Amino acid sequence: MKKYVIPAAAGLVALLLLAAAFAPWIAPYDPTLTELASRLQPPSAGHWLGTDHLGRDMLSRIIWGARASFGAVAMILVLVLTFGCSVGMVAGLAGGVVDAVLMRICDAFMTVPTLVLALFMIGALGTGITNVVVAIALSHWAWYARLVRGVTLSLRQRDHIAAARIAGLSRLAIARRHLLPALAGPLAVLASLDLGHWLLHVAGLSFLGLGLAPPAAEWGIMINDARPFFRSAPLLVLLPGAAILLTVLGCNLLGDALRDRLDPGMPDHLH
Amino acid sequence: MMQLEGVHHAYRQGGIFSRSRRHPVLQGATLSIGAGECVALLGPTGSGKSTLGRLVLGLERPDAGAITFDGAPLTDPRGRMAPETRRAIQAVFQDPQAATSPRFTGYEVVAEPLTVQGEASRDRVAALLAEVDLPAELLDRPAHRMSGGQLQRLCIARALATRPRLVVLDEAVNSLDLETQAKIMALLKRLRAQHGMAFLFVTHDLRLLRGFADRSYVMQDRRPVEVESPFGPGPLPPVLQALRDAILPEMPRPRLPARRAVG
Numbered sequence A: 001m002k003k004y005v006i007p008a009a010a011g012l013v014a015l016l017l018l019a020a021a022f023a024p025w026i027a028p029y030d031p032t033l034t035e036l037a038s039r040l041q042p043p044s045a046g047h048w049l050g051t052d053h054l055g056r057d058m059l060s061r062i063i064w065g066a067r068a069s070f071g072a073v074a075m076i077l078v079l080v081l082t083f084g085c086s087v088g089m090v091a092g093l094a095g096g097v098v099d100a101v102l103m104r105i106c107d108a109f110m111t112v113p114t115l116v117l118a119l120f121m122i123g124a125l126g127t128g129i130t131n132v133v134v135a136i137a138l139s140h141w142a143w144y145a146r147l148v149r150g151v152t153l154s155l156r157q158r159d160h161i162a163a164a165r166i167a168g169l170s171r172l173a174i175a176r177r178h179l180l181p182a183l184a185g186p187l188a189v190l191a192s193l194d195l196g197h198w199l200l201h202v203a204g205l206s207f208l209g210l211g212l213a214p215p216a217a218e219w220g221i222m223i224n225d226a227r228p229f230f231r232s233a234p235l236l237v238l239l240p241g242a243a244i245l246l247t248v249l250g251c252n253l254l255g256d257a258l259r260d261r262l263d264p265g266m267p268d269h270l271h
Numbered sequence B: 001m002m003q004l005e006g007v008h009h010a011y012r013q014g015g016i017f018s019r020s021r022r023h024p025v026l027q028g029a030t031l032s033i034g035a036g037e038c039v040a041l042l043g044p045t046g047s048g049k050s051t052l053g054r055l056v057l058g059l060e061r062p063d064a065g066a067i068t069f070d071g072a073p074l075t076d077p078r079g080r081m082a083p084e085t086r087r088a089i090q091a092v093f094q095d096p097q098a099a100t101s102p103r104f105t106g107y108e109v110v111a112e113p114l115t116v117q118g119e120a121s122r123d124r125v126a127a128l129l130a131e132v133d134l135p136a137e138l139l140d141r142p143a144h145r146m147s148g149g150q151l152q153r154l155c156i157a158r159a160l161a162t163r164p165r166l167v168v169l170d171e172a173v174n175s176l177d178l179e180t181q182a183k184i185m186a187l188l189k190r191l192r193a194q195h196g197m198a199f200l201f202v203t204h205d206l207r208l209l210r211g212f213a214d215r216s217y218v219m220q221d222r223r224p225v226e227v228e229s230p231f232g233p234g235p236l237p238p239v240l241q242a243l244r245d246a247i248l249p250e251m252p253r254p255r256l257p258a259r260r261a262v263g
């Protein structure tokens, strides 16, 4: 079972990533090109997945939607990992007052619900994908900092770190050779589960008209646009919905597989 | 060669916001290790043997007192060691699983001290493995797929890589079964005869010392006290007497009125 699920998930995510990266080249149409003469068409040779209420090509919009979603999620990931890793490592390695202060700051950020922060930022600074990305990153980095700090603390006492110091490695080399590989597994698991969440947040806020704005091609916007036509053209809702579902699923499965790979110390029966 | 003079060391207990008490582990510790000498450090658990070892290795800095190597301070005021000194003092720890990254192969474990100056090569590491009687096929095996005895030999090979003049063996054989223990002890004896390095042999198991250590210290009241002959008939520090009593007799004999065992 697992033998097929993991390659399937990896293939799916790879496909979506490729679509996102090469959207301008592989999308058959401009995703914002309206053609009112051919609106609400069922799938055909000209439009493989049909057209929406403004005659825009659905396949092209799904592909560009992947680009929008993954772009936003990638930005969140970069922010969260950079911030979380640096704060966590500094706290874990420095200890003492530095650690205590940084962890109290983390505690404060962990109490902030994503949606409340996002709505607050949008209310204060206006709608836009940047605000959504920053709000999601701000409400999530603290978990990463805590995780990194915990792993750093538990490793700091271990003799292979002492051995590395005795070998004469610099602090940076020890962080790179001994700390980062140990962090990769737990971070991958946490991030893969969060990727799905973030994707849903981005889509949800765009659905509400608070993230990306129409006519941009984004799955949340597409679902919102298609609501009035759900009865006559259910595909317009189902396709972006399926795209979100498959992406979230693929990310979660891939994260599990990644953890299994990156945790060599764990016996097989615990996987 | 290695000299500790009136060394104090304490660990802080509890968090930042709780009343922080410093818990003294070493007070006025004095100890010397000559070139090529095998010095044993005995003591019950929690008596500060490992702490003393970490100080000798420069992993920890003393709160007071002086640690000198070849007459010069072991570390500079910021706690850094000169590269030659760093290479001259190596260590083997008690738990080989904890002392090797499970992500490393045999080669990566042993080559680590050599990578710093870019002198690691497969030939060199294979020669080191041969020195500790390990087959060259372990070069590419992940550390977490080796037995405890193999891993400890690997750690010894790593400690030998820079041709050190002093090796701190912190309970280096105590996690192994009796047969492996005897083999590793024989290996250590042979290596010392070959290379003439000094050992600081930390243990709570008195039996290991017979015919191995040149001089012995026993931890008493947070400092090492030198004992002339730990197996001789003369008067002994009470801690050592307790360690001696803890040794199991070769043949079981009727139980004596209860004595408190240590360790």
Ligand SMILES: Nc1ncnc2c1ncn2[C@@H]1O[C@H](COP(=O)(O)OP(=O)(O)OP(=O)(O)O)[C@@H](O)[C@H]1O
Residues within 6 Å of the ligand: B011, B012, B025, B043, B044, B045, B046, B047, B048, B049, B050, B051, B052, B204
């Ligand atoms: N990192 C640390 N932080 C706080 N206290 C410590 C730390 N390391 C050791 N201690 C304390 O210092 C004391 C001496 O510890 P040490 O490890 O030196 O003992 P030991 O003689 O090596 O014992 P064992 O035979 O069990 O290895 C112990 O009471 C221990 O609890």
Ligand SMILES: [Mg+2]
Residues within 6 Å of the ligand: B049, B050, B051, B170, B171
């Ligand atoms: Mg110890």
